[in-house]
Amino acid sequence: MNEVKLRLEGVSKSFGKNQVLNGIDLDIAEGEMVCLIGASGSGKSTLLRCMNCLEPIDDGYIYLDGKDISEPGLDLSDIRRRIGIVFQSFNLFPHMNALENVLLAPRRVLGKSREELVPQAEELFTRFGLKEHMHKYADQLSGGQQQRVAVIRALAMRPEIMLFDEITSALDPVLVHEVLDVLRALRDEGMTMILATHEMNFAKELADRICFMDGGQIVESGKTAQIFSKPKDERTRTFLKSLLVS
Amino acid sequence: MNRRAQYEARQKRRALIIASASTVFIVLALVVLVPLAPGWVAVQKSFFSWDIFVRSLPKMLDAFTLNIAIFLWSAPLVAFVGLLIALARSVTAPALFPLRVFGAGFVDIFRGLPVVLVIYLIGFGIPGLGLPRPWNSPYIWGTVALVLTYSAYVAEILRSGIESVHQSQRSAALSLGLSERDVMRYIVLPQAIRRVVPANMNMLIALQKDVALLSFIGPVEVLRQAGIYKSLFANFTPYVVAAVIFLTFTIPATRYADYLMNKQRNERS
Known part of the structure; x- marks a missing residue:
């Protein structure tokens, strides 16, 4: 096993009286791909948002390369640029074209020049088959194309970890594969990735590890093959049965 | 068929x-x-005299250029002050709390007062302090009164625009590591301003009309010029001339604002 890249210890989070995360422990190794599965409302999205510090956690610790990033008052910008996140609803900036969407953060946060960034961005667009759409705006792109631009936008910051929050859930079924292909490519490069997903076949194919979440807890976590073939917990079994026609 | x-x-x-x-x-x-x-017959004579219409028109048009001038230097100031107030009301940092209170107070006061009253109070009150020559000009203080009042309205419109930008846009921008300040500057404000352009067009039209209120404190703009002619000719036709002049400017402007508003509605649905 590689070194631990991201470690969560007893992470808890409530919105008002509603406890969304309840003592999450999780280690993610460098280059590992972990899929979070579970019903809607089980806390997958919130967990990802906490890892990116978009939501402050109430209790517990999050360590990135052994450094506590959950301590209140830390420079969040510095952490967020090392951990990219892609959302279900794409969230491209509608007033900028695809290329500007991608260039904004590296220019402002990393202070790089346009001249330096454009070739890198073009390379990413080319790799994900979007070269000819680079100068289009979000409303001129299909959902699948928008989502791929969102992935490129996150990758342009050269993050060390990528989080994907159900990124195919808002897509037309015929467009899902083009986004999953992008994830496959990232997997091949050895990117450390954490996905919340409902695409079980995809998880089965690529994930190193599966975590099944229910009621804000990781109920069961294990090697992909084990979870899908011999789930130990009753809740995991029920969930998988309800999804898979097997 | x-x-x-x-x-x-x-x-x-x-x-x-x-x-x-x-x-x-x-x-x-x-x-x-x-x-x-x-x-x-009496009304026709005192309001719709063609002879007086023709005689007063040139100088009335001349006076109207003053309305336009005041409007032209007020509008950018309104936009600028309005933006500052809107930003002041949108800050969240606790250290800047006084700024928020100031913004809220500003908006409450200047939206709550009739424009004429603000013009009287500032236009007569401040020069009354005995300021030296250029600084007691009714042009300056009249402009200040208009700018204060209208920027309160514009600030509220802008603030509603800022709040209409969806939270997910902020999240996306923050997740890339952008600072709060950059998120406001590059993501929220550009979208907010675009959305409130039609509403602000209506404010501009209202401002253009309200420039006429400065006639109460001195400047001989089109309404005051009409008053002078009214006394000179003992006839109300100059007021009709003023109305016609205003309408030739405001009707196309309101139509354009409506067009923008419709266009935006169609784009969204």
Whole structure:
């Protein structure tokens, strides 16, 4: 096993009286791909948002390369640029074209020049088959194309970890594969990735590890093959049965 | 032509005939009935004298250029102060709390007062402090009064625009590592400003009209010029001239604002 890249210890989070995360422990190794599965409302999205510090956690610790990033008052910008996140609803900036969407953060946060960034961005667009759409705006792109631009936008910051929050859930079924292909490519490069997903076949194919979440807890976590073939917990079994026609 | 199209064409023809008939009827009634009123001859003479219309028009147009000038230097100031106030009201940092209170107070005060009253208080009050020559000009203090009032409205419009930008846009921008300040500057404000352009167009039109209120504190703009001519000719026609001049500017402007508003509505749906 590689070194631990991201470690969560007893992470808890409530919105008002509603406890969304309840003592999450999780280690993610460098280059590992972990899929979070579970019903809607089980806390997958919130967990990802906490890892990116978009939501402050109430209790517990999050360590990135052994450094506590959950301590209140830390420079969040510095952490967020090392951990990219892609959302279900794409969230491209509608007033900028695809290329500007991608260039904004590296220019402002990393202070790089346009001249330096454009070739890198073009390379990413080319790799994900979007070269000819680079100068289009979000409303001129299909959902699948928008989502791929969102992935490129996150990758342009050269993050060390990528989080994907159900990124195919808002897509037309015929467009899902083009986004999953992008994830496959990232997997091949050895990117450390954490996905919340409902695409079980995809998880089965690529994930190193599966975590099944229910009621804000990781109920069961294990090697992909084990979870899908011999789930130990009753809740995991029920969930998988309800999804898979097997 | 299919059945549906035939039916719709018939309906359209019918609507057109009814609309024309009722318009002709109303216009005829006005043309016939109004002159029957006992005072019509007197009103015609004192409000619609062609001779006085022609004689007063050149100088009235001249005076209107002053309205335009005041409008032209006020509008950018309104935009600038309005933006500052809107930003002041949108800050969240606790250290800047006084700024938020100031913004809220500013908006409460200047939206809560009639424009004329602000113009009187500032236009007469501040020069009354005995300021030296250029600083007691009614142009300066009149402009200040207009700018304060209108930037309060514009700030509220901008703030509603800022709040209409969806939270997910902020999340996306923050997740890339952008600072709060950059998120506001590059993501939220550009979208917010675009959304409130039509509403602000209406504010601009209102501002253009309200420049006439400065006539109360001195500047000889078109309304005051009309007042001077009224006394000179003992006739109200100059006021009608002023109305005509205003309308030639405001009607196209309001139509344009409506067009922008409709365009935006269609884009969103």
